[in-house]
Each structure stands twice: as C-alpha cells, then as structure tokens.
Ligand SMILES: Nc1nc2[nH]cnc2c(=O)[nH]1
C-alpha cells in the first residue's frame with residue numbers, strides 16, 4: 297500500500313473497484329478491488345487494497361460508508377491526453393480531407409483560422425471543442441489556437457471554466473501566408489506572444505499554461521524562430537510546433553533553410569528543442585534526428601488519423617520508442633477528423649499493423665503499449681508527468697470512470713469478462729457513452745455541472 301503523509305481530515309472522496317493504469321515498468325497494471333483516496337487538493341492520497349479498508353479509514357479519517365463502490369463492469373483509468381489539437385479547426389472537423397498538407401493549409405485551414413479575430417465566433421467554437429474533448433475523456437489537451445492573442449486567451453479561459461488541464465498556444469507565423477492578413481510581422485508576433493504569455497500567467501488558472509507556438513518552419517523566418525526560442529528559454533516555457541509531417545513539406549524546408557543540416561537542426565539551432573518541447577508528426581525524421589530529440593529531451597506527438605487522412609506518411613512508433621524519444625498521441629483536429637483519443641488509439645494500432653504488413657519483422661504495437669501512449673506517455677511528452685498520467689500517489693486525480701456495459705452504449709458483454717478484456721473492448725469499441733464520469737485534479741468535470 298502506498299500513501300503520502302496526509303492529515304486525517306484531508307480526504308475528499310474514496311473509490312473502491314478496479315483501477316487500470318501504466319507505469320514505467322508495466323504498460324498495463326491492473327489493480328482489482330483497489331481503494332483510492334483523493335485529498336482536498338485533488339491529489340491521490342493513497343492507493344491500497346480494498347480489503348485494507350478498515351485500516352485505511354482509520355489512518356486517513358474517512359467513514360467506510362462514504363466509499364463509492366464501482367459496479368462489476370466498471371473501472372477507473374487515467375484521463376487521456378491529447379498532445380496535439382488545433383482548437384479553431386474543430387469548426388470544420390470531419391470535412392476537407394481531400395488534399396495533401398500544404399494545399400490543405402492554404403485551401404481550408406488559413407481561411408478558417410483567419411475568422412478567429414471575431415471573439416463571438418471563437419467563443420462558440422472553443423466552448424464546443426473543450427466540451428467535446430472532455431466528454432471524450434481528454435483530461436489534458438495541448439492546443440494550438442490562432443494568431444489572435446485575445447481569442448487565444450479566451451480559449452485558456454474556457455478550458456479553465458470547464459476544468460480541463462490545458463496547454464494553450466497563440467500561433468506565430470510571419471511568412472508564407474496564402475490568405476491576406478493571416479500573418480503578422482516578426483515584431484508583432486514576438487510582442488503578441490509575450491503579451492499572451494504574460495496575460496495568461498496573470499490569470500493564475502491552476503491547470504492552464506501557455507505554450508510558445510511557432511506554427512512550423514515554413515511559416516516562420518529564422519529570426520522569429522530564434523526570438524521565440526529565446527523567450528521560451530528565458531521563461532522556462534513549453535514549446536510546440538510541427539515537424540517532418542509530409543515529404544513535400546520536408547523538401548520545401550530544405551529550400552527555405554539551405555544552410556541547415558536537417559529539419560530538426562533548424563529548431564535545435566533556434567533553441568526550440570528542450571525537454572518541454574512537443575513536435576507533432578515526425579513521420580519522415582531520420583534516425584540521426586531522433587537521436588537529437590533524445591539528447592535534447594524533446595517529444596513527439598503521434599497523430600495517426602491526420603497522417604492517414606492527409607496521406608502524409610506513417611510514423612514508425614516502434615523505432616521512436618527504441619530511440620527512447622518521449623511520445624504521446626494527438627488527434628490533430630482537423631487534419632485528423634476525430635476529436636477523440638480513443639480514435640487515436642485505434643489508428644495507432646492500425647498504422648502499426650500496416651508497418652507489419654510491409655515488413656513482417658516489424659514488432660506490432662500491443663493495445664497495452666498504445667494505452668500507455670494515450671495516458672502516461674502523453675503526460676511525459678508534455679512534461680506534465682509529475683502532475684498526471686497515472687494513479688501514482690501524489691499526482692492529481694485525472695481519471696475516467698468507465699462503464700463498459702453502459703445502458704444504450706456500443707458494447708455488448710456476453711459473459712463476465714476480466715478487467716484486461718474490459719479495457720481492450722473499451723479501447724476498440726467504446727465511446728463517450730461508456731465514459732460516465734471524468735475527473736480533473738479531483739474535480740468531477742463530466743457530467744457538466746449546471747451553469
Ligand atoms: N496537420 C497540420 N500540419 C500543420 N503544419 C503546419 N500547420 C499545420 C496544421 O494546422 N495542421
């Protein structure tokens with residue numbers, strides 16, 4: 297039994313039943329008839345065995361009648377982590393999937409994103425995306441907003457209001473716009489990023505942090521990339537961008553930065569690869585570039601729906617893991633059309649099987665490994681693993697209460713299945729009807745409370 301030192305009056309609630317999560321050693325650890333206590337700060341105070349109820353209730357000062365007992369087909373799992381999602385693109389998700397990346401950006405993305413100087417429009421879309429992702433079990437989201445500072449601040453406010461843990465980035469781009477006015481001057485981009493960070497930090501939202509967000513190398517001059525790297529370094533901030541998503545993009549980057557050794561080298565030279573960096577995609581990175589990721593502590597976000605939908609490429613996750621590069625899953629809405637990490641889990645498994653079809657020597661990912669990517673892996677990739685990602689004592693209680701046999705839900709159970717089978721069925725067949733409650737930092741955020 298593991299505990300942290302807590303005074304006896306500190307427990308907010310206790311739950312008993314099956315808990316599943318990942319650790320560094322085990323992709324899937326199943327704790328049957330476990331007892332987990334959450335303290336008044338929303339942190340996990342203890343996790344022990346159900347049969348230890350008497351002793352735990354005495355040492356932590358809670359009444360055994362106050363324990364919530366999970367049902368037979370229920371379990372708790374850690375909240376899922378979307379390490380890469382474009383909040384404004386939620387407005388057209390599920391459409392516009394008929395072009396490769398660079399044409400797709402010019403035709404659909406930039407015209408839509410340019411509308412977000414309209415705060416009413418931004419409020420509508422951002423409220424929808426935060427609610428939808430929370431209902432889908434995304435307790436932590438790493439968001440790209442747009443170039444508009446005030447609308448980006450609004451996204452931070454909405455995530456805070458609904459209780460979602462979030463990294464929010466005001467997008468920076470000072471060249472290669474195809475849409476008039478959807479770019480900034482280099483100075484404006486720096487000043488507005490600075491204002492965004494300062495104003496967001498001043499709000500003191502407990503779960504929302506700013507992230508420095510150069511869109512990708514083709515959208516930013518080297519001067520801007522270098523300034524953003526400096527700003528992130530001086531203020532110890534998170535960084536996010538895109539890298540090596542599609543071959544046409546990789547060729548273009550070579551032309552734009554003729555003096556750089558690789559795509560990764562460009563970001564590295566500008567101080568944009570740190571242990572608080574997350575780069576989306578990386579489908580076409582070389583092994584040398586992965587070594588540089590490993591050395592700097594930078595992470596990758598695997599967005600398989602997007603990689604397939606935009607015909608960008610297939611990331612070899614096994615190779616990334618072999619290089620010990622931190623890795624999480626991302627939806628990449630709207631390049632990826634689904635705002636659910638459950639979908640990312642399925643696409644990651646499919647993509648891994650495609651690699652096995654192409655090369656039978658390839659070691660296919662297991663569902664347990666992908667479960668870890670969706671939870672603990674995501675928290676490590678975002679450098680938030682001291683706060684979230686699994687049920688380790690001292691971390692915040694970010695969790696999903698899953699009922700695999702939820703009435704009216706998508707899963708039929710024929711017999712009494714073991715927890716491992718329940719999890720596998722949920723990952724492959726489940727949806728928001730099975731996610732009956734969502735907790736972030738010990739607070740129940742789904743079902744939504746009445747306004
Ligand atoms: N998928 C995707 N790739 C990008 N690269 C630069 N911007 C974007 C974007 O919005 N989506």
Ligand SMILES: [Zn+2]
Pocket residue numbers: 380382538576628631
């Ligand atoms: Zn993206």
